[in-house]
Amino acid sequence: MLKISNLQAKIGEKEILKGLNLEVKAGEVHAIMGPNGAGKSTLASVLAGRDTYEVTGGEVDFEGQDLLDLAPEERAALGVFLAFQYPVEIPGVSTTNFLKTAVNEMRKYRGEEAMDAVQFLKMFKEKMKIVNIDQSLLNRSLNEGFSGGEKKRNEIFQMAVLNPKLAILDETDSGLDIDALRIVAEGVNKLKSPDNATIVITHYQRLLDFIVPDFVHVLYKGRIVKSGTKELALELEERGYDWIKEELGETV
Amino acid sequence: MNNTDLKTQLIADFRTAEGRMNGEAKSAVHQVRQQALERFDKLGFPTIRHEEWKYSNVKNLVNQAFDFNAVTNFSAKDLEEMPIPNLEGNILYFINGIYNTELSTIVSPMSELQILTFAEAAKTQPALVEQYFNKYSDYQDNAFTALNTAFAQNGVFVHVPDNKVVAQPIILRFISDARTLNVASQPRNLIVVGKRSEVQIAESFRSFGKNASFTNAVTEFVVGEEANVHYYKVQNESDKSYHIGTTSVLQAGKSVFTANTVTANGGFVRNNLNIKIDGEYAEANMFGLYIPNGKQHIDNHTAVDHAKPNSNSNELYKGILKGKSTGVFNGKIFVRQDAQKTNAFQSCKNVLLSEDASMNTKPQLEIWADDVKCSHGTTTGQLNDDALFYMQARGISKDSARALLTLAFAQDVIDKFEIVAIKEYLQALIEEKIYQG
Incomplete structure (x- = not known):
């Protein structure tokens, strides 16, 4: 589904991604871990198309298309979804209106017919159950005054509605207590299918207790330096990152 | 035509009109007109050297010729081209400043309110008009208000007696019919709202046709104790329109006055909103929105004068500027020495959607009392990238x-x-x- 080859990106003059390779197949869950400043969030932003980062080399193939040639909204329409680490507050636009616009713009892009109010109502009701979200929250201005947990739950609700092929969860666990974490993780698990894939970006292993990954990768200094299964995450939790740096021949 | 010429033309027009008057020339209302004309003569049109007109240059306006109160054949059919769907209430039409009886509808009973054209009221109820006319809009330092006062003839006189809740809104639609020539009008409205009464009044300005139009409007409100007045000013005029408007409000104690000024379109717009809170426990709200594009220029000057203690004012103006448009916001807040426990809040937020658009904002606070809460803030920026x-x-x-x-x-x-x-x-x-x- 997704094949990232030798991806390089910088912000200003600072190189952040320095030749990153990663392959994700349908039905898989990949976790990307790594110390602060390794480039985890940069990877998420570059995949979604944020133009503050300049891609200086490499390719990102998503189902036969080069993602890097596409505008963020085109990537979204093809099925790439980024759950933001810091969901943006948008005063004056309700979650429902926002999502209706999003769904219909994507449908238009794909040459599908627009959904009407009745269809939306039915769909929203079904999806609300998945993340246990309240109607009143959806009527409010998007993310405005939401608690940390409400914002993340809202991200997963949006994911449920937009039904992406590839979901990238950027530090979705940050700022969440254990109950909120469980609800968010359950939502993600319910949305899992053999046809879609998930990339979980996280600093801590605790999220991976709930969203169990098939593969775990360590991102360090802009490259994937180690890959393994979920046991690797446990090892990182226990031993930190220093041993990886040592393996790379760095003095700690 | 230069500045002096338009001025000379207007003064000559005044003398001609005066010559046609019979007894009215001696009336108290006409005495006020004469004084206003003298003042206009002395002031002349403002230039950008005038502090209040620094960012709004009327040069292009005063260099054009306009036909004042031009008679047109504007009809109900023309009105279909500028619909406001589902509009209900007391709807009064003024075409190039002249009241159009055929198009207008008054639905509220006489017991709730009295609506007369200004000319009619000056003739039939001179005492009532004299009591209020020109008491609230000071023309001493404003040439346009002086000019409007000198020619005060068109517009309405609205009187809501005490203890009336006017169920139906009053909608004044001013249409400049510029299909055949440059036209100008000077509406003058006086709205007197009695104690404990409630009313909603909207002024809608619209221009029609390819030629230039000039509207020089003055509206005065006298808001009685505990009265609640909602005032709406809606502007949708052409790129070749010039609009200078002044709304002056006098509020008694415990009254609430709310102004909403929305400029959807207009070539050159200057709105002055002056509110004097002359009683305790009163509330004034001022909201505004302006969306200039192209080369449009929209200027809002507001002033709220807290003369008595324990009153509140809230202000929020928002601007969306596109193209090469320019905007001006000038917000004055006066809190006089006696006006202790005043709360006054002012905010002006602007979004520039193009690199060529610009906005000038200037809050001006003069606070003479020591126990007050006042705040002001202006922002001008772009849409949030995140x-x-x-x-x-x-x-x-x-x-x-x-x-x-x-x-x-x-x-x-x-x-x-x-x-x-x-x-x-x-x-x-x-x-x-x-x-x-």
């Missing part, structure tokens, strides 16, 4: 995202309109203008 990316990442195109964010920015001011038909009319106008790109 929000734009967030929306794009959800599949919304950049243009749609910009429009959606811009509309959301404007929405809270639009939502303050309580006359539903006008709110929907504005919503459509503003959406259209925002999506125009």
